[in-house]
Amino acid sequence: MSRDSLVLHQNRPSFSDRLIKLLLQARSMAILTGAGISAESGVPTFRGPDGLWKTYRPEDLATPEAFAHDPRLVWEWYDWRRQLIARCQPNPGHYVLAEWERRFKDFLLITQNVDGLHRRAGSSRMVELHGNIWKVRCLREGAVMENYEAPLKEIPPHCPCGGLLRPEVVWFGEPLPVEALRQAYAAAERAELFFSIGTSAVVQPAASLPLVAKQCGAYVVEINRDPTPITPMVNESFQGAAGPILEELSQTLRRISS
Numbered sequence: 001m002s003r004d005s006l007v008l009h010q011n012r013p014s015f016s017d018r019l020i021k022l023l024l025q026a027r028s029m030a031i032l033t034g035a036g037i038s039a040e041s042g043v044p045t046f047r048g049p050d051g052l053w054k055t056y057r058p059e060d061l062a063t064p065e066a067f068a069h070d071p072r073l074v075w076e077w078y079d080w081r082r083q084l085i086a087r088c089q090p091n092p093g094h095y096v097l098a099e100w101e102r103r104f105k106d107f108l109l110i111t112q113n114v115d116g117l118h119r120r121a122g123s124s125r126m127v128e129l130h131g132n133i134w135k136v137r138c139l140r141e142g143a144v145m146e147n148y149e150a151p152l153k154e155i156p157p158h159c160p161c162g163g164l165l166r167p168e169v170v171w172f173g174e175p176l177p178v179e180a181l182r183q184a185y186a187a188a189e190r191a192e193l194f195f196s197i198g199t200s201a202v203v204q205p206a207a208s209l210p211l212v213a214k215q216c217g218a219y220v221v222e223i224n225r226d227p228t229p230i231t232p233m234v235n236e237s238f239q240g241a242a243g244p245i246l247e248e249l250s251q252t253l254r255r256i257s258s
């Protein structure tokens with residue numbers, strides 16, 4: 001088998017020697033996460049049979065046009081999601097990634113998730129590409145502030161200045177935060193090892209990051225419950241739940257390192 005052909009693990013994962021060696025020796029690592037890593041915490045994903053987009057139309061709830069048309073409806077949906085997320089706890093997958101940031105000199109966790117669970121698990125070297133559901137932005141002054149009220153007292157909520165507040169998340173058709181995206185591309189370009197975890201890899205520009213990493217020479221590993229458009233191009237693919245696979249990988253590393 002050539003060095004670049006896909007290693008596919010569908011049942012109990014066994015980790016390739018190359019992956020273990022890179023985890024022990026690589027200096028630079030970047031990780032892209034999506035909704036799947038928080039699924040085991042009880043946060044709904046977007047796509048697939050149980051995904052939010054089965055019940056709700058993104059064009060009604062996750063575009064600037066939808067918010068301009070009906071801010072109350074959009075905020076009702078976000079208020080519901082904020083209440084749901086407030087009851088969720090980080091899971092073993094989040095904790096393993098928080099531990100990994102201490103293993104690598106050059107490390108960046110790039111998340112598309114807005115739920116804040118990575119930070120609650122202890123991750124700090126990270127960027128949130130699609131914003132954060134616990135932040136709001138005043139449409140009059142542009143000020144961004146944290147807001148943990150769940151349920152909200154007022155829907156739609158207003159700033160003390162009287163301006164309408166919106167969730168500080170990235171909706172379809174909106175640009176991603178410039179500095180977060182710059183850091184994400186730079187990390188993907190530098191990475192010796194790149195993990196894509198729990199993302200359907202269909203939403204751009206985040207979905208291009210594993211491909212950028214691969215083109216720049218990284219060993220790309222995917223952990224996802226289902227195959228995705230990037231599965232055929234990664235170096236190693238684990239099909240299953242992220243938490244147990246990451247825990248097993250972490251235990252293997254600890255065993256070897258001790």
Ligand code: BJW
Nearest residue numbers: 034035036045046047112173198199200203204225241242
């Ligand atoms: C498990 C698991 C377990 C389950 N373990 N795995 C045509 C072609 C290309 C691009 C476009 C196009 N038409 C439009 C675009 C652009 C558009 C886009 O990409 N659309 C595609 C969908 C077609 N992108 C944008 O609009 C972006 N902006 C942009 O491009 O701006 C350009 C611009 C530049 C300058 C000026 C103006 C504009 C913005 C995208 C914003 C995405 N926003 C959302 C909502 C965020 C806020 C919120 O949460 O409310 O972000 S949509 C939603 O999708 C959310 C997610 O972050 C994002 C990605 O989803 P993710 O994380 O991958 O989740 P799922 O559900 O899709 O997948 C979960 C996976 O986990 C599944 O595969 C499961 O199998 C797996 N799983 N349990 C492991 N236990």
